[in-house]
Amino acid sequence: MNSLHDRHRAVIPDWVSLYYRNPIEITHGEGRHVWDAGGKRYLDFFGGILTTMTAHALPEVTKAVSEQAGRIIHSSTLYLNRPMIELAERVAHLSGIPDARVFFTTSGTEANDTALLLATAHRRSNQILAMRNSYHGRSFSTVSITGNRAWTPTGLSPLQTLYVHGGVRSRGPFAHLSDTEFVRACVADLEDLLGHTADVAALIAEPIQGVGGFTSPPDGLYAAFREVLDRHGILWISDEVQTGWGRTGEHFWGWQAHAGSGPPDVLTFAKGIGNGMSIGGVVARAGIMNSLTANSISTFGGSPVTMAAGLANLSYLLEHDLQGNARRVGGLLIQRLRAIGAASPLVREVRGRGLMIGIELVKPGTDEADPQAAAAVLEAAREAGLLIGKGGGHDTSALRVAPPLSLTVAEAEEGAALLEQALRSV
Known part of the structure; x- marks a missing residue:
C-alpha cells in the first residue's frame, strides 16, 4: 500500500511544500503539544504557522x-x-x-x-x-x-x-x-x-x-x-x-x-x-x-x-491576558535563546519580541547565510520532539519560533533546551 506521503505527491502540486525528509501527519493536539500518526508527542513552537494562537483543542473554542x-x-x-x-x-x-x-x-x-x-x-x-x-x-x-x-x-x-x-x-x-x-x-x-x-x-x-x-x-x-x-x-x-x-x-x-x-x-x-x-x-x-x-x-x-x-x-x-503572557514568557525565552546563540557558532542573531522569535543561522566564522544548517536544525529539533518553522530571504536561513500564546515558563525552558540540543547536533 502506498504511504500517505506517496498519495500526497500523486495528487497535490509539487509546489505545496512539506517540512522534513520524512513528513509527519499530525493527528491531534492539546495545549501546546501535538501528536503524529505514530504516537510521538511534540512541543509545538510553530502553531501551524502562527495560527494556533491560544492552544490546541481549546475547550472554549x-x-x-x-x-x-x-x-x-x-x-x-x-x-x-x-x-x-x-x-x-x-x-x-x-x-x-x-x-x-x-x-x-x-x-x-x-x-x-x-x-x-x-x-x-x-x-x-x-x-x-x-x-x-x-x-x-x-x-x-x-x-x-x-x-x-x-x-x-x-x-x-x-x-x-x-x-x-x-x-x-x-x-x-x-x-x-x-x-x-x-x-x-x-x-x-x-x-x-x-x-x-x-x-x-x-x-x-x-x-x-x-x-x-x-x-x-x-x-x-x-x-x-x-x-x-x-x-x-x-x-x-x-x-x-x-x-x-x-x-x-x-x-x-x-x-x-x-x-x-x-x-x-x-x-x-x-x-x-x-x-x-x-x-x-x-x-x-x-x-x-x-x-x-x-x-x-x-x-x-x-x-x-x-x-x-x-x-x-x-x-x-x-x-487570560495572553498578550501579557507573551511579553513575560516570550521575554524569558528570548533571553534564553540569546544565551544559547552566543555559545553557538551557527547563530548570527536572535531577534524578535514576545512569542515571535527568529534565529538567523550562518556558516561558522562568516556572515554568510546557511539554509542547509537551518534545514538540519529543523530536522534535529523534530527528532528531539520540537516543532519549529523556518524562513528568511531567498536563503531561508532563519529558524522561526512562535508557540501558542498560552506557553508556560516550564514549556519555554523545555523548548529552549531541545533547540539547544538540535543546534549542538548540527
Whole structure:
C-alpha cells in the first residue's frame, strides 16, 4: 500500500511544500503539544504557522464551534449574521481605527488582496509600495507585492510595485547605521523613490516580517514613513496577519510600535484569531471601505461557525491576558535563546519580541547565510520532539519560533533546551 506521503505527491502540486525528509501527519493536539500518526508527542513552537494562537483543542473554542454547527453552519453575507456582526464590532473597537468597517475573508492572502482592491480603487492607481523581503500571500495580486523571491512564482502582475528599504535591520546597505540614522536613510530612500513616480495608492508593510524571518525595522520607522505618505495622500496598509492579537507582547498590534502618526488607514488580519479556523479580514476607515462602487459579497467569509470560533478565541485571549503572557514568557525565552546563540557558532542573531522569535543561522566564522544548517536544525529539533518553522530571504536561513500564546515558563525552558540540543547536533 502506498504511504500517505506517496498519495500526497500523486495528487497535490509539487509546489505545496512539506517540512522534513520524512513528513509527519499530525493527528491531534492539546495545549501546546501535538501528536503524529505514530504516537510521538511534540512541543509545538510553530502553531501551524502562527495560527494556533491560544492552544490546541481549546475547550472554549471547540464548544463554540460545536454549538454553532448544531444551529446553522452557513448562510453567506447575503443575510444578517449575528456572530459576524458581534466579532466585527469587537475587532473594529480593538483596531484603533476611527469609524472602522470590517470585512471578513477566509485567509490572510484574501485579506491582503481585498486591502489592495480597496486602496487601488480609492486612490485610482495601481501603483503599490512594498517592503523588500516581505511576504503578503499566494494570490496573483499578493505575490506581485511580495519582496521575497522564494515566494514569487511570476513576474506578471496587475500592479506596479516599488520596493522600499527598511524591513530588515541587520542586513543591507543601511545595516551599519545607528537606529536613528537607519530610519533617516530609509525615509530619504522613500522620498527619492516618490520623486520618480506619481499617484501611488498605498504602502503595505508587515510591522515584523513573518516569512522573511521575523525581521523588523527600528520602532518608529513606519511613523516616519507615514509623515511622507500623508503629504502625498498615500494610504498605509499594516499587514497584521502574523503580528496581530498580542503576539509581540509589548503591543496588541504590530503597528503600535510605530504609532507616532496614529493607526494605519487599512489593517489586515488572519491566522491567530480563528485558532485554526479559516478567518481573515480587513479593517479600514469607512471612507475607504465604502469607496467601492460595485456590489460584493463573500460566500464563506464571516461564516457563522468561524465567527463563533473567533469570538470565543478572542474572549479567551483577552480574559487570560495572553498578550501579557507573551511579553513575560516570550521575554524569558528570548533571553534564553540569546544565551544559547552566543555559545553557538551557527547563530548570527536572535531577534524578535514576545512569542515571535527568529534565529538567523550562518556558516561558522562568516556572515554568510546557511539554509542547509537551518534545514538540519529543523530536522534535529523534530527528532528531539520540537516543532519549529523556518524562513528568511531567498536563503531561508532563519529558524522561526512562535508557540501558542498560552506557553508556560516550564514549556519555554523545555523548548529552549531541545533547540539547544538540535543546534549542538548540527
